[in-house]
Amino acid sequence: MSDLAERKMQFLFTLRSKGISNARVLAAMEKVDRGMFVRGHFADRAYEDMPLPIASGQTISQPSVVGLMTQALEVSERDKVLEIGTGSGYQAAVLSHLARRVYTIDRHRNLTRAAQEVITALGIPNVTVVTGDGCFGMEEQAPFDRILVTAAAEDPPTPLLAQLKVGGIMVLPVGQSDQVQSLIKVVRHEDGFDYEELMPVRFVPLVEGLAEP
Numbered sequence: 125m126s127d128l129a130e131r132k133m134q135f136l137f138t139l140r141s142k143g144i145s146n147a148r149v150l151a152a153m154e155k156v157d158r159g160m161f162v163r164g165h166f167a168d169r170a171y172e173d174m175p176l177p178i179a180s181g182q183t184i185s186q187p188s189v190v191g192l193m194t195q196a197l198e199v200s201e202r203d204k205v206l207e208i209g210t211g212s213g214y215q216a217a218v219l220s221h222l223a224r225r226v227y228t229i230d231r232h233r234n235l236t237r238a239a240q241e242v243i244t245a246l247g248i249p250n251v252t253v254v255t256g257d258g259c260f261g262m263e264e265q266a267p268f269d270r271i272l273v274t275a276a277a278e279d280p281p282t283p284l285l286a287q288l289k290v291g292g293i294m295v296l297p298v299g300q301s302d303q304v305q306s307l308i309k310v311v312r313h314e315d316g317f318d319y320e321e322l323m324p325v326r327f328v329p330l331v332e333g334l335a336e337p
């Protein structure tokens with residue numbers, strides 16, 4: 125077996141051992157080559173279970189965290205999904221294999237541009253990459269069946285709660301600082317929202333406004 129094939133096998137083994145058991149999620153993560161989303165110096169480490177630096181001081185999330193968040197989101201092939209925090213585009217690519225349509229937004233134009241290039245190169249047809257402030261969601265495409273936030277806010281942003289369908293699920297990290305954050309699962313019902321705390325996590329902060337070019 126080639127070294128790369130072996131590393132990819134180890135990657136999937138690690139995902140399973142960290143609690144990713146959903147067959148659709150594992151298959152999606154097997155399809156998306158994380159090496160395509162990590163550039164330069166760190167490309168070598170793409171199949172390790174670690175967050176890695178990308179441009180603009182941001183990070184591509186740890187694969188097991190991507191897996192656990194995706195699993196918690198319970199995405200079906202009929203779903204329209206919104207992701208806040210495109211970053212490298214890796215999470216959006218994973219979602220593309222599970223959902224009908226994925227919209228992803230980031231405040232850094234250089235990141236959305238690079239993510240779009242990789243997504244196009246991979247021939248993924250159902251992801252739309254947008255540059256903008258995800259704190260306001262994406263009003264023109266709302267409502268969404270699923271919303272995934274990959275940057276940490278103090279509380280779930282109100283516009284995102286408003287753009288979630290009844291019966292919809294949102295998964296997001298919340299916390300006061302970048303040290304202590306929890307991954308939260310929000311389910312919208314006819315008459316309100318249910319909140320469940322899933323696990324401690326550490327994400328870069330959700331920052332208001334577009335980034336300076």
Ligand code: SAH
Nearest residue numbers: 184209211212215230231258274275330331
């Ligand atoms: N999901 C990404 C990792 C995201 S890192 C991946 O798979 O690689 C978090 C991202 O959230 C960063 O790229 C950052 O620019 C973005 N972000 C932070 N605040 C934001 C906001 N208000 N709107 C949109 N994106 C935001």
